[in-house]
Amino acid sequence: MTDTIDQSDDALPLRIRKAVDEQYVIILALLVLLLVGGLWASYTAHISPGTETETEVDSRWSRTSTFSHGATVTGQNPVYETNQRLRNQRAYFPLISPRLIGEYQFQYTASGDGAVDVDITVLSIVQSRGDGTVFWQQTREIGSTTAADVEPGGSANTEFEFNLNQTRLQLERVEETLGETPGDPIVVVQAQTQMTGQVNGRTVNREFVDELRFIPDGDSFVVNDPGEMTNTSRQVRSVTTTREYSPIRSIGGPAILVVSVGGLASLVLLRRRNQIALSPAERDQLTHVEYAEWISIGTLSEDLHDSELNVVEMSSLVDLVNVAADAGERVVYDPAQERYAVFDGDRMYFCTPPLQ
Numbered sequence: 001m002t003d004t005i006d007q008s009d010d011a012l013p014l015r016i017r018k019a020v021d022e023q024y025v026i027i028l029a030l031l032v033l034l035l036v037g038g039l040w041a042s043y044t045a046h047i048s049p050g051t052e053t054e055t056e057v058d059s060r061w062s063r064t065s066t067f068s069h070g071a072t073v074t075g076q077n078p079v080y081e082t083n084q085r086l087r088n089q090r091a092y093f094p095l096i097s098p099r100l101i102g103e104y105q106f107q108y109t110a111s112g113d114g115a116v117d118v119d120i121t122v123l124s125i126v127q128s129r130g131d132g133t134v135f136w137q138q139t140r141e142i143g144s145t146t147a148a149d150v151e152p153g154g155s156a157n158t159e160f161e162f163n164l165n166q167t168r169l170q171l172e173r174v175e176e177t178l179g180e181t182p183g184d185p186i187v188v189v190q191a192q193t194q195m196t197g198q199v200n201g202r203t204v205n206r207e208f209v210d211e212l213r214f215i216p217d218g219d220s221f222v223v224n225d226p227g228e229m230t231n232t233s234r235q236v237r238s239v240t241t242t243r244e245y246s247p248i249r250s251i252g253g254p255a256i257l258v259v260s261v262g263g264l265a266s267l268v269l270l271r272r273r274n275q276i277a278l279s280p281a282e283r284d285q286l287t288h289v290e291y292a293e294w295i296s297i298g299t300l301s302e303d304l305h306d307s308e309l310n311v312v313e314m315s316s317l318v319d320l321v322n323v324a325a326d327a328g329e330r331v332v333y334d335p336a337q338e339r340y341a342v343f344d345g346d347r348m349y350f351c352t353p354p355l356q
Helices: 012-022 024-047 165-180 247-272 280-289 317-327
Strands: 051-072 086-087 099-110 112-128 132-151 155-165 186-198 204-218 218-226 229-242 295-297 310-313 331-334 341-343 347-351
Touching: 012 024, 012 280, 024 247, 051 186, 051 204, 086 099, 099 186, 099 204, 112 155, 112 165, 132 155, 132 165, 132 186, 155 165, 155 186, 165 186, 165 204, 165 218, 186 229, 204 229, 280 317, 295 317, 317 341
Parallel strands: 295 331, 310 347
Antiparallel strands: 051 086, 051 099, 051 229, 099 155, 112 132, 112 186, 186 204, 204 218, 331 341, 341 347
16 A cells, blocks of 8 residues: 655755756856946945036026006097096007007016116107018107116116107008008007116126007007016026935945845855755655655565566656656655656556656
């Protein structure tokens, strides 16, 4: 009678040693790569992290400009009351409110201190233009101002005025004199602002040009108001700092270095002491465990050749298990003789350690 062989033996250490022995060169190469990677990560994170240059905003300032405009109704009409003040209209009617009065306001803010001189000149430009080309124009000054030592938050204001009715008649005279001209007539109130001085400790010399446009439409002028106009200037500086790395790299680099050095030293030392490769007995033990599901424990005759069976000696336990699978039989293991056998009719197949 036979018993199934006990499979409780822990063969994991043997399997690990076998795998390490078979893949020794590959494992060695991987550990060397880890060592190089750990050295590089540790060196760059702790010994020579290097530097990086960043650009940051040192200071900033911005200017804001607006136009305001209006006209007083002086002519009798069915819409507006006489002497009514019209402010920031979308259109003006020269026949009832000929004089347009406006104001241009310039203001600036800064992240630091400053003191600038502001020179503003306001022009009235009557012209004909089309596709970016000016075909004719007449220019005259209608306002100006100068403000000295304007601090951040301060402003400079310039009033201007011109007669819309006279401008309308001027356009009609040009058309009568020159005939039909190319382009479209337009009236531009142009503010030219020169800003010079110190802002945030740096010299500033800037010029700004803003326009408020009036487009003739029959006996009226339609207003094209740009609204609030803003420009922002940022003053930057370059800052060089020591490059910083994430904790994963700062800690992981030395950890990988320690693990790879320890792994290499242990692997080489165990190899030299011949503690990795399996001994013949250990190979037999591992082979026995790997095919345990096919093996049962039993007692075999001591002299196999004296039996009436045809005896066939196999070269390996693997071959013997294949025979057992083909025959539908189990492998019998005799611990006393350390012999394995398979019985198939009048034949007996066997093998003895060392197993292959």
